[in-house]
Amino acid sequence: MLARVREKLLSSMIAKQLSSYRYTQGQHNEQNPKIREYFYYIDHNGMLFLDDARMKNFTSCFKEVEFLQFFFKNIRATESSELKSEFPFVSYCGRERNYINVNASPFVFNSLNANVLEYNYTKKKLQFNPASLYVGSDGRLYHEFSHRDVNFALVKSSVADHLALQFVYKRGKPVAFKYEGKEIKLNYGVRRSVEEALLRSVEQHV
Numbered sequence: 643m644l645a646r647v648r649e650k651l652l653s654s655m656i657a658k659q660l661s662s663y664r665y666t667q668g669q670h671n672e673q674n675p676k677i678r679e680y681f682y683y684i685d686h687n688g689m690l691f692l693d694d695a696r697m698k699n700f701t702s703c704f705k706e707v708e709f710l711q712f713f714f715k716n717i718r719a720t721e722s723s724e725l726k727s728e729f730p731f732v733s734y735c736g737r738e739r740n741y742i743n744v745n746a747s748p749f750v751f752n753s754l755n756a757n758v759l760e761y762n763y764t765k766k767k768l769q770f771n772p773a774s775l776y777v778g779s780d781g782r783l784y785h786e787f788s789h790r791d792v793n794f795a796l797v798k799s800s801v802a803d804h805l806a807l808q809f810v811y812k813r814g815k816p817v818a819f820k821y822e823g824k825e826i827k828l829n830y831g832v833r834r835s836v837e838e839a840l841l842r843s844v845e846q847h848v
Contacts, residue, residue: 663728667694676737681729683743686782687798688750688762693729693743710764713740717748719791730842731791746778746839749787749795754804759785761795772819772826775805778836786832794832794839 671677681693689703690710704710716733720726720741729741731748742748751759757770774786776794783802787795797805810818810825818825 663725667692671739678738680738680740681743682733682740684748684750684762686745686750686796688752688796690762693741705763707763707765710762711766714749714762714764714766717742717789717792727842727845745796745843746780746782746836747784747787747792747795749789749792750798751785751795751801752798754801761787772808772821773829774831775816775819775828776830776832776836777809777816778840780840784832784836793835 665679665681667680669679671679683691683693683695683698685691685698689698689700690713691698691703695702704713712735713733716735717731718734720730720732722732725732725741729743731742731744733740733742749761751761751768752763753760754770759768759770760766761768768787771786775797776784778784782799783797783805784794785797787793805819808820809816810820816828818827820826
Protein backbone atom coordinates (compact mmCIF):
# COMPACT_ATOMS: atom_id res chain seq x y z
CA MET A 643 0.00 0.00 0.00
CA LEU A 644 2.77 2.45 0.93
CA ALA A 645 4.68 1.68 -2.24
CA ARG A 646 1.63 2.12 -4.50
CA VAL A 647 0.72 5.54 -3.11
CA ARG A 648 4.31 6.78 -2.93
CA GLU A 649 5.27 5.72 -6.47
CA LYS A 650 2.20 7.43 -7.88
CA LEU A 651 3.24 10.68 -6.22
CA LEU A 652 6.91 10.30 -7.17
CA SER A 653 6.03 9.96 -10.83
CA SER A 654 4.07 13.22 -10.83
CA MET A 655 6.59 15.45 -9.03
CA ILE A 656 9.85 17.24 -9.72
CA ALA A 657 12.19 16.31 -6.87
CA LYS A 658 14.85 18.47 -5.26
CA GLN A 659 16.71 17.14 -2.25
CA LEU A 660 16.88 19.69 0.57
CA SER A 661 18.58 17.83 3.43
CA SER A 662 22.37 17.64 3.84
CA TYR A 663 22.24 13.85 4.09
CA ARG A 664 22.64 12.57 0.54
CA TYR A 665 20.16 9.88 -0.42
CA THR A 666 18.20 8.41 -3.29
CA GLN A 667 14.56 7.55 -2.73
CA GLY A 668 14.27 3.77 -2.59
CA GLN A 669 17.97 3.19 -1.93
CA HIS A 670 19.09 -0.11 -0.43
CA ASN A 671 20.34 -0.19 3.13
CA GLU A 672 24.12 -0.71 3.16
CA GLN A 673 24.07 -3.27 5.97
CA ASN A 674 20.97 -5.10 4.75
CA PRO A 675 20.35 -4.74 0.98
CA LYS A 676 16.92 -6.33 1.35
CA ILE A 677 15.74 -3.16 3.12
CA ARG A 678 14.82 -0.14 1.02
CA GLU A 679 14.86 3.38 2.41
CA TYR A 680 12.57 6.33 1.67
CA PHE A 681 12.61 9.85 3.07
CA TYR A 682 9.68 12.02 4.15
CA TYR A 683 8.92 15.39 5.68
CA ILE A 684 6.04 16.43 7.99
CA ASP A 685 5.30 20.15 8.07
CA HIS A 686 3.86 22.31 10.89
CA ASN A 687 0.33 21.67 9.60
CA GLY A 688 0.74 17.91 9.92
CA MET A 689 0.89 17.22 6.18
CA LEU A 690 3.14 14.42 4.91
CA PHE A 691 5.42 14.89 1.90
CA LEU A 692 8.34 13.19 0.24
CA ASP A 693 11.33 15.00 1.72
CA ASP A 694 12.73 15.93 -1.68
CA ALA A 695 9.48 17.32 -3.08
CA ARG A 696 10.19 20.71 -4.64
CA MET A 697 6.75 22.07 -3.80
CA LYS A 698 5.27 21.28 -0.40
CA ASN A 699 1.61 22.25 -0.35
CA PHE A 700 -1.83 20.64 -0.27
CA THR A 701 -1.58 19.43 -3.86
CA SER A 702 1.68 17.54 -3.25
CA CYS A 703 1.02 16.02 0.19
CA PHE A 704 -0.23 12.48 0.83
CA LYS A 705 -3.99 12.45 1.31
CA GLU A 706 -5.14 8.82 1.26
CA VAL A 707 -6.50 8.22 4.76
CA GLU A 708 -5.71 4.49 4.84
CA PHE A 709 -2.11 5.20 3.85
CA LEU A 710 -1.77 7.95 6.47
CA GLN A 711 -3.23 5.79 9.24
CA PHE A 712 -0.80 2.97 8.46
CA PHE A 713 2.17 5.31 8.15
CA PHE A 714 1.59 7.16 11.43
CA LYS A 715 0.67 4.00 13.36
CA ASN A 716 4.14 2.59 12.65
CA ILE A 717 6.22 5.62 13.60
CA ARG A 718 9.05 5.20 16.10
CA ALA A 719 12.38 6.86 16.91
CA THR A 720 15.19 6.35 14.40
CA GLU A 721 17.98 4.10 15.66
CA SER A 722 20.47 4.83 12.89
CA SER A 723 23.17 7.19 14.23
CA GLU A 724 23.83 8.38 10.67
CA LEU A 725 20.24 9.41 10.05
CA LYS A 726 18.70 10.41 13.37
CA SER A 727 19.98 14.01 13.39
CA GLU A 728 18.04 14.90 10.24
CA PHE A 729 15.48 12.10 10.22
CA PRO A 730 14.73 11.48 13.92
CA PHE A 731 11.72 9.25 13.22
CA VAL A 732 10.99 6.30 10.99
CA SER A 733 7.84 4.44 9.93
CA TYR A 734 8.23 0.71 9.30
CA CYS A 735 6.48 -1.08 6.46
CA GLY A 736 7.74 -4.62 6.01
CA ARG A 737 11.21 -4.31 4.45
CA GLU A 738 10.82 -0.57 3.92
CA ARG A 739 12.16 2.10 6.26
CA ASN A 740 10.45 5.43 5.80
CA TYR A 741 12.62 8.06 7.50
CA ILE A 742 10.96 11.30 8.60
CA ASN A 743 12.25 14.85 8.87
CA VAL A 744 10.28 16.93 11.41
CA ASN A 745 10.67 20.13 13.41
CA ALA A 746 9.81 18.74 16.85
CA SER A 747 7.18 16.00 16.68
CA PRO A 748 5.86 13.91 13.78
CA PHE A 749 2.36 14.29 15.19
CA VAL A 750 0.32 17.46 14.61
CA PHE A 751 -3.25 18.10 15.70
CA ASN A 752 -4.90 19.58 12.63
CA SER A 753 -8.44 20.09 13.96
CA LEU A 754 -10.47 20.43 17.14
CA ASN A 755 -14.19 19.72 17.13
CA ALA A 756 -16.47 19.06 20.11
CA ASN A 757 -13.41 18.79 22.40
CA VAL A 758 -11.89 16.08 20.20
CA LEU A 759 -8.56 16.53 18.42
CA GLU A 760 -7.67 14.93 15.08
CA TYR A 761 -4.07 14.43 14.05
CA ASN A 762 -2.22 14.43 10.71
CA TYR A 763 -5.41 14.14 8.62
CA THR A 764 -5.71 10.49 9.61
CA LYS A 765 -9.23 10.91 11.09
CA LYS A 766 -7.78 9.40 14.26
CA LYS A 767 -9.04 11.12 17.42
CA LEU A 768 -7.82 12.12 20.88
CA GLN A 769 -9.75 13.77 23.69
CA PHE A 770 -8.71 17.37 24.26
CA ASN A 771 -7.04 17.91 27.65
CA PRO A 772 -6.48 21.62 28.33
CA ALA A 773 -4.23 20.96 31.35
CA SER A 774 -1.64 19.36 29.06
CA LEU A 775 -1.24 22.39 26.77
CA TYR A 776 2.23 23.93 26.65
CA VAL A 777 3.58 26.95 24.78
CA GLY A 778 7.12 26.11 23.68
CA SER A 779 10.10 28.44 23.52
CA ASP A 780 9.43 28.59 19.76
CA GLY A 781 6.06 30.22 20.45
CA ARG A 782 4.10 27.22 19.19
CA LEU A 783 1.44 25.31 21.09
CA TYR A 784 1.84 21.66 22.08
CA HIS A 785 -0.48 19.05 23.61
CA GLU A 786 0.22 15.68 25.22
CA PHE A 787 0.22 12.64 22.95
CA SER A 788 1.16 9.04 23.60
CA HIS A 789 2.72 6.91 20.87
CA ARG A 790 5.80 4.72 21.39
CA ASP A 791 8.73 7.18 21.58
CA VAL A 792 6.58 10.33 21.36
CA ASN A 793 4.67 12.00 24.20
CA PHE A 794 3.60 15.30 22.64
CA ALA A 795 2.17 16.71 19.43
CA LEU A 796 2.24 20.13 17.83
CA VAL A 797 -1.06 22.00 17.51
CA LYS A 798 -1.68 23.44 14.05
CA SER A 799 -1.45 27.24 14.00
CA SER A 800 -5.10 27.88 13.08
CA VAL A 801 -6.25 25.68 15.97
CA ALA A 802 -3.69 27.21 18.34
CA ASP A 803 -4.85 30.74 17.49
CA HIS A 804 -8.37 29.80 18.54
CA LEU A 805 -7.20 28.19 21.79
CA ALA A 806 -4.88 31.09 22.65
CA LEU A 807 -7.88 33.28 23.41
CA GLN A 808 -8.65 31.11 26.44
CA PHE A 809 -5.26 31.26 28.15
CA VAL A 810 -4.86 32.95 31.53
CA TYR A 811 -1.50 34.70 31.87
CA LYS A 812 0.68 35.55 34.85
CA ARG A 813 3.69 37.80 34.26
CA GLY A 814 3.37 37.15 30.54
CA LYS A 815 3.33 33.37 30.90
CA PRO A 816 0.25 31.13 30.33
CA VAL A 817 -0.58 29.38 33.60
CA ALA A 818 -4.18 28.27 33.09
CA PHE A 819 -6.83 27.69 30.44
CA LYS A 820 -10.48 28.75 30.53
CA TYR A 821 -12.52 25.64 29.82
CA GLU A 822 -16.22 24.95 30.32
CA GLY A 823 -16.59 27.76 32.83
CA LYS A 824 -13.49 26.82 34.83
CA GLU A 825 -9.83 27.79 34.90
CA ILE A 826 -7.76 24.65 34.37
CA LYS A 827 -4.19 24.91 35.66
CA LEU A 828 -1.55 23.90 33.11
CA ASN A 829 0.59 20.99 34.28
CA TYR A 830 3.64 21.49 31.99
CA GLY A 831 3.92 17.72 31.71
CA VAL A 832 5.40 17.83 28.20
CA ARG A 833 7.69 20.81 28.77
CA ARG A 834 10.96 18.89 29.03
CA SER A 835 10.26 16.69 26.01
CA VAL A 836 9.23 19.66 23.85
CA GLU A 837 12.24 21.79 24.74
CA GLU A 838 14.69 18.93 24.21
CA ALA A 839 13.19 18.29 20.77
CA LEU A 840 13.37 21.98 19.87
CA LEU A 841 17.02 22.11 20.94
CA ARG A 842 17.84 19.12 18.74
CA SER A 843 16.09 20.82 15.84
CA VAL A 844 18.14 23.99 16.31
CA GLU A 845 21.40 22.04 16.55
CA GLN A 846 20.49 20.16 13.36
CA HIS A 847 20.29 23.39 11.38
CA VAL A 848 23.38 25.11 12.81
